[in-house]
Amino acid sequence: MANIMYWEAIQRAHDEEMARDPLVICMGEDIGVAGGTYKATKGLYEKYGPLRVMDTPISENGFTGLAVGASFLGVRPIVEIMSVNFAWLAMDQMFNSAAKVRYMSGGQLAAPCVFRSAGGAAHQLGAQHSARMEKVFMGIAGLRVVTPSNPKQAYGLLKSAIRCDDPVFINEHELMYNMKGEVPDGEYFHPLEGSDIARAGTDVTLFGYNISVHWCLKAAEILDKQYGISAEVVDLYSLAPLDRDGIRKSVSKTHRAVIAEEDEAPVGVGSEVIAIINEECFFELDAAPVRVHSALVPQPYNHTLEKATIPDHEDVVKAVLKLFGKA
Amino acid sequence: MKIEDKKRVLREMVLHRRFEERCYQAYIERKIGGFLHLYPGQEACCNGVMEAARPGHDYVITGYRDHVHAIKCGADPKEVMAELYGKETGSSKGRGGSMHIFDAGKRFMGGYALVGGPFPLAAGIAKAIQLKGGDEIAICFLGDAANNQGTFHETMNMAALWKLPVLFICENNLYGIGTSIERSTAVIHQHKRVCAYGIEAAECDGQDIDKVYAAARLAVDHVRSGKGPYFLELMTYRYRGHSMSDSRGYRSREEEELWKQRDPIFILRDRLIETGEMSMADYEAIEKETDAYIENEVIKFAEQSPEPRVEDLEKYVFADRETQLPWLTGKAA
């Protein structure tokens, strides 16, 4: 096991896959000569050259479509969209071309592309650089969505996404690239479907994904130490498809659920998880599930307002205490 | 083009015309649903270009007006018609429809319904060719109005920057649905717009197949020899409305008549007759044979083919699950 950073894990997955298969390429703004905004492609340009590590013009829909077209012929492009806020511009090609081409060609063509993008609120980046957009991607037929919460997942999910014949959107987080964690020394493929139990517990399930897994873990610690509540933390690294079985199993055990997301509430992961709970195990519930989420405002610049917009572990603790009638 | 090729192409163009006219009829009979964009009037464009290229070897991609491009690449007209009928035997198994004809085996990479969508896809296909080192080229057929999309500019820049083997064919039929080009576009002559990206470009009469062929010969050779992208604009006209519910109130019957006097099929036919290569009777026989083929084989096949099964509704959304298990479950060796 190596203790490496999230960005290093992503870089390693790129490097291994590019060394293995000459048709694996990567592209994006500033990823080559400059080494990538988050260093996720550091050193690859020197190693694999400009034909396979492409510094693109600032044309998100254009280079995304180019990647999709190349994938029709068996090329495996990994597209970095510098910030998820810019992915709005590439949605036409992701949704209309990549996600639909297999279906509308009756299975003749496929778009085995990987789209990686950094989302989430960092520090005071303002309304146009702080979006969480996973909710937009997870409802598209034909597109897989995964979101790593730690370096091991960042490495293993990217490895699997590159090999998978379906288009995969990987939702990373601006604040997590320098997070450290254990990654297996040998090759490792994280499943693209399912969920991980990040911490076992018996009294309540805290559902999180990406950064909110860490709020949940911290909250579970506090709940255990200060309130004697045993929380299970389920890491929903796959947002499309969501892990119905995993959700049902955990809620059937704990009978209570809190869903923590950095995204705003409407049409989000929380609504979707609650719908699944209703469909799968409604009668197992001892209390109505609760969502912890951002305020529905364009991200403010002001530090205090920004903090008030985004939830954290304390909000998760509060939600749980409310569930137990302790707040 | 050799005389034998011209005769063959004339026969193909008649098939393309009659196929489309038969689609019109089938639509009226409600055998075909959705949108239906027909090609009559523009036949010399696709045929002239593809005669200079290598159908089935070069990759072709286009918009929603795609039946003839697919057939020219080698798609079976029976399967294209079956697709329009929504049948399981259709070229996209009834999942695509008129705007989404595909024949990957013939390297017809599809019809797409978002105006301007295929530009970057074509560049991507060319990128793949470049990486793999083949002698194929990518050919992207789109309309004049598509050039007002951002994807046009984004793609021209990337194609030129990376010297991609892609040929852009602009079929300038002077209209985007009901908006004439002078009302939507600051520059009528589309080839001028790519000069800004340093891309070789030319304009050509799109009704005379000999001229189209000659211009396309230069264009195809340019791209195949590794000199980067090329943009060829073909001035043409669609006879019918944009899709089916179009009474053509935005243009005059006189204008339509003027264009019909320069019909691409008749131009080639009359030339072959003038030079004594064929007679009017020969031509009439071609039309008859073509109609008989369409009726007895193409339509019959579409009519008699089975519908897709509702149980298969979710097939083709993702790759076959069994083949993906190592990555979906993490049980990779």
Ligand SMILES: Cc1ncc(C[n+]2csc(CCOP(=O)(O)OP(=O)(O)O)c2C)c(N)n1
């Ligand atoms: C992105 C997008 N916007 C609008 C439309 C509706 N639409 C379909 S065809 C068309 C006109 C396109 O004209 P042109 O590119 O000249 O091709 P033509 O139909 O003349 O062959 C429009 C506006 C669409 N399909 N996609």
Ligand SMILES: [Mg+2]
């Ligand atoms: Mg037009």
